[in-house]
Amino acid sequence: MTMNKKERHIKKGSYPESVHKRFADFEENIGFTFSDPTLLYRAFTHSSYVNEHRRRIHDDNERLEFLGDAVLELAVSRFLFETYPSMSEGELTKLRAAIVCEPSLVQFADELDFGRYVLLGKGEEQTGGRTRPSLLADVFEAFVGALYLDNGFDKVVGFLEQIVFPKVKVGAFSHVMDYKSQLQEMVQQSSSGQLNYRIVDEKGPAHDRVFVSAVTIGGDELGRGEGKSKKEAEQLAARHAISELRKTEGQAE
Numbered sequence: 001m002t003m004n005k006k007e008r009h010i011k012k013g014s015y016p017e018s019v020h021k022r023f024a025d026f027e028e029n030i031g032f033t034f035s036d037p038t039l040l041y042r043a044f045t046h047s048s049y050v051n052e053h054r055r056r057i058h059d060d061n062e063r064l065e066f067l068g069d070a071v072l073e074l075a076v077s078r079f080l081f082e083t084y085p086s087m088s089e090g091e092l093t094k095l096r097a098a099i100v101c102e103p104s105l106v107q108f109a110d111e112l113d114f115g116r117y118v119l120l121g122k123g124e125e126q127t128g129g130r131t132r133p134s135l136l137a138d139v140f141e142a143f144v145g146a147l148y149l150d151n152g153f154d155k156v157v158g159f160l161e162q163i164v165f166p167k168v169k170v171g172a173f174s175h176v177m178d179y180k181s182q183l184q185e186m187v188q189q190s191s192s193g194q195l196n197y198r199i200v201d202e203k204g205p206a207h208d209r210v211f212v213s214a215v216t217i218g219g220d221e222l223g224r225g226e227g228k229s230k231k232e233a234e235q236l237a238a239r240h241a242i243s244e245l246r247k248t249e250g251q252a253e
Helices: 003-007 017-030 037-043 047-052 062-083 089-100 102-111 122-126 133-151 153-163 165-169 179-190 230-248
Strands: 195-203 210-217 220-227
Touching (some): 037 062, 062 165, 195 230
């Protein structure tokens, strides 16, 4: 979509030419365009910018943030429900909370350089608003809301499949699920013996190392897991072991 097409949807003079160029670059970098670019602009418009440009017609991103929060939670919930059939309701809830919490949303926003595109008032700019965690998290949610309104739920899921879901699959949030403690309790209840974890393999270059951990009891391997750290690999190995023990014991997945 060219800048001229965009301007047919946006009131002439409502934004400086530099802003139009900024969001044209954003769409090029992210790989898709908005049918209604006003939604994109609004997602990145902070209330401080609106307050300083009262003579122009602007809407801030707060309502989109409200919508995006709900859409994001639904999309993540469906992904977890379909991807992890053996997880309990409590486990799913904990994992979802870790994915949609402020620090995680800030990480996603930083990866996409969202801070660069936020429209701020001068005061907010001078006090570091562009890198403020709460602001970046809000912008990420607002963007999800805008994407939902412009392209629908499937487009949101496609976006999250690029930015969020791969991190979940490689165990980036496994630290919130203390599988090692759960496994220890299961083993103690059955008096099965001593649990041991060991790193059995390391893969990838030094700057992007992946560790493979195996968990054993009495010399018998119960499960393996891969992670970006040894602790993460151990947690995922424990999770695999829990799943195998439940199968052995005839428990429902």
